[in-house]
Amino acid sequence: MSIIFMLTGVSLLLAIGFLGAFLWAIRNGQYEDDYTPSVRMLFEDSKKEKKSNENKNQKQ
Template sequence: MEIIYMLLAISVVVALIFFVAFIFSVRKGQYDDMYTPSVRMLFDDELVKPKTENNKSTKHE
């Protein structure tokens, strides 16, 4: 029976640690921008590489 009380106390301490971490992250602004991360994944692959003339192969005869 004593182990149940000890496990209950440990679980309350762990829950309080997670709650404090959540409150800390909210105050630091971790969850402020909800729109940009969902849209960013749509536009990651649209990087344009500049075209250069040095890439063309020329043959000297």
């Protein structure tokens, strides 16, 4: 029976810890930008230049 009280106390401490982390994230602006993630896949990526070493290896 005492293990139930101990596990209840540990789970409450863990829940309070997660709640504190969540509130800290909100206060520090973690969830301010809720628009960009929904349209991030629509942004075009910049084109990368190919390395000249790849072209040299293909010619040889």
